[in-house]
Amino acid sequence: MKRVGIPHGLFYYYYYPLWKTFFNSLGAEVVTSPATNRLIVDAGIQKAVDETCLPIKVYFGHVFQLCQQNLDYIFIPRLVSIEAKSYICPKFMGVPDMIKATIPGLPPVIDIVIDLSKTDKLLKKDIFQLGRLFTRDNKAIRNAYKKGLQEYYFCRALAGQGYTMSEAIQVWEGTSQDITGEYDLNLGLLGHGYSLYDENISMNIVNKVRAMGCRVHLPETCDRKSIEAEAATIPKRVFWTLGRKMVGSALHMDKRKDIDGMIYVACFGCGPDSLIGEIIERKIKNKPFMLITIDEHTGEGGLVTRLEAFCDMLRRRRASSENNISSHG
Ligand code: SF4
Missing domain, CATH: 3.40.50 (Rossmann fold)
Incomplete structure (x- = not known):
């Protein structure tokens, strides 16, 4: 079974249920880094350039932590835009390159481009390319992505009830949260x-x-x-x-x-x-x-x-x- 690492930072808080479901549905095992701790922060501060913001530094720490987990791939998408005519902070676009340039010994990086600013055609193409790392069955890839979206919307609905996104993910994974x-x-x-x-x-x-x-x-x-x-x-x-x-x-x-x-x-x-x-x-x-x-x-x-x-x-x-x-x- 192929092992895919998803760092516990940045887009994790919004899209983890989607990608975890997607990879699991294609038969891959998903490995995440633990919740941020002092060791992860210190590793991130050491690896990232000084001028960047704290969440990016912390993300570097999570990637570094995952590098020691014997992974087949690490998932660091290049997030450009998640809706029409709007963009995500430019640091998200550069994060896969920054990481490749500063952290040695990375497993193969999956850095698909997510850019919905004009059309979702590119994303669809990338999803199939990504899925083919695990299967040649296009229908299975399509279904895995559909299932991932369902879980994502379910988690978003949980957050609408007053849970933070982090708590919603824990509830989604079966740990009850009392708010x-x-x-x-x-x-x-x-x-x-x-x-x-x-x-x-x-x-x-x-x-x-x-x-x-x-x-x-x-x-x-x-x-x-x-x-x-x-x-x-x-x-x-x-x-x-x-x-x-x-x-x-x-x-x-x-x-x-x-x-x-x-x-x-x-x-x-x-x-x-x-x-x-x-x-x-x-x-x-x-x-x-x-x-x-x-x-x-x-x-x-x-x-x-x-x-x-x-x-x-x-x-x-x-x-x-x-x-x-x-x-x-
Ligand atoms: S918006 Fe960009 S610069 Fe600001 S915290 Fe997020 S990643 Fe960092």
Whole structure:
């Protein structure tokens, strides 16, 4: 049985169920690296160029970890676009090349191009080429991809129920996740999924605010049409898919009566975040908003202090009969 490695970073949080199902259906075994830990972060920092963002450095660490797993292939797709007229951050396009140039001893890299900006013809061709690494049966390849998409939509529906993408994947794999609790605040939490839902990169911010009494609202729990409608209200269209999702979600949450405040988790060294965070900060009018920028040096103690202060402010604001505590600090 052929073994395919899928690094536990970047697109993993969005597309792991799809590709795992696809490879399994074609008779391959899928191997993933463990959830991000200090060793993986340190390996990534050592291997990646200094100027890149933390999620990319962490991804390097995951690839390095997988290199020791006796794989037949490692799956590092070149993500260009996942929807018409929109793009993914350019670092995703270059990641297979950056990795090949810096990590020696890689197993053969599967770097199919995923570019749906104009047509899905190229992707279809690449899927068949990819499937032929495992079988000559075109029907089996088509069915494997169909099955993968079904699992992907199932996982996305789970995320719509309040699970983070990481928790949704665990539920999908059969591990139950309890997200119920005693919540007195409703908090919008925004950020790229691969940083926000990676418990090491985000220092487990989702569970930290839950433990502080906040019911967490994520972009995946918002209505997709409302997100697009709100994102379309800003003068220039945001052409990064994830960036537009953040802007639309923030503007949507800004209008919702049940949301008490919002936090945006940005990564130091992230080009799109420097713009998206700024747009959101300027456009939010009705809710308290906090921008947290993280990198590999961010201390957990400082993060907890800021979160506690933010939650205290939300409670005081809500309790104030005059409601006169500024939403802008
Ligand atoms: S969007 Fe930002 S965080 Fe994501 S890969 Fe690009 S630079 Fe890194």
